Amino acid sequence: MAEELQDGQPHYVGHRERLRERFRTRGPDSLADYELLELILFRSMPRRDTKPVAKALIDKFGTFAEVFSAKPERLMEVPGVGESVAFDIKVLQAAALRMSLGDARQRPVLSAWSAVINYCRAAMAFDDQEQFRILFLDKKNRLIADEVQQRGTVDHTPVYPREVIKRALQLGASGLILVHNHPSGDPTPSRADIDMTRFIVDAGAKLGLVVHDHIIVGRDGHASFRGLGLL
Structure with missing residues (x-):
């Protein structure tokens, strides 16, 4: 069972809000790769602590870019990453690639x-x-x-x-x-x-x-x- 705060919320709720606030006020450069990955995983994993999953992905693949380039079946080798999470990661990769070629188009x-x-x-x-x-x-x-x-x-x-x-x-x-x-x-x-x-x-x-x-x-x-x- 997830550790809870006094108000009954899971322990990661406050952490999520602190990350969001840091991103809003200080920008993406204020976040480590695994922290930016955490933010991305918030919507894919709304009821789980994304920090250990994000760190495990970076540890397994080496870099932020390599996480998004990994095949879905390899992503799902990481505990906590199911088919829907792997799918969301690949959709974001596709969106990033389309944006990166936008200037050339x-x-x-x-x-x-x-x-x-x-x-x-x-x-x-x-x-x-x-x-x-x-x-x-x-x-x-x-x-x-x-x-x-x-x-x-x-x-x-x-x-x-x-x-x-x-x-x-x-x-x-x-x-x-x-x-x-x-x-x-x-x-x-x-x-x-x-x-x-x-x-x-x-x-x-x-x-x-x-x-x-x-x-x-x-x-x-x-x-x-x-x-x-x-x-």
């Missing part, structure tokens, strides 16, 4: 590069499996579509250049930004990454498709093929 992607990088890192950097994503751009470099083309293992994703080009033509795209993640954390391009990119660049050039960049994201940062002189 409103103007040419190449002029909102920092927003693109932030989005790619938020979407993929902490995934425990490789995925290959493509941002399809029109003639004015505005975003047409953002699609995950393939998902793979912890260290490999099969990429089929013919399918990449085919999808670009279906969408009427003029430009591409290739993105994939390295679950190892190190975003350094491999020889296979370089060869695959070159194949797509060459195939696309014959059809008027421009590959603007290939971005690799990982826990330790990101690498840009164009920035490295590989494009």
Whole structure:
């Protein structure tokens, strides 16, 4: 049974209000990661003390970002996290990702590069499996579509250049930004990454498709093929 105060309320009620007040008056920077996570869990767990659950999530996954990037089944390995809590966490992740790409949707992607990088890192950097994503751009470099083309293992994703080009033509795209993640954390391009990119660049050039960049994201940062002189 939860510890109670003299007025009969559970002990965490006062703690919740103190956290809310600190957020209101001092802003989110005044809260530790687990405390911000507590606030988020208040609505998902209205009758439970969220502090131990929030701390357990941070302890298990390492960072705030990794909690939200974790798969639902892994979230539910934490005591107190059921299907509805895991669902709420993934909904909030989806909302955050949509917001992070909002700037790039409103103007040419190449002029909102920092927003693109932030989005790619938020979407993929902490995934425990490789995925290959493509941002399809029109003639004015505005975003047409953002699609995950393939998902793979912890260290490999099969990429089929013919399918990449085919999808670009279906969408009427003029430009591409290739993105994939390295679950190892190190975003350094491999020889296979370089060869695959070159194949797509060459195939696309014959059809008027421009590959603007290939971005690799990982826990330790990101690498840009164009920035490295590989494009």
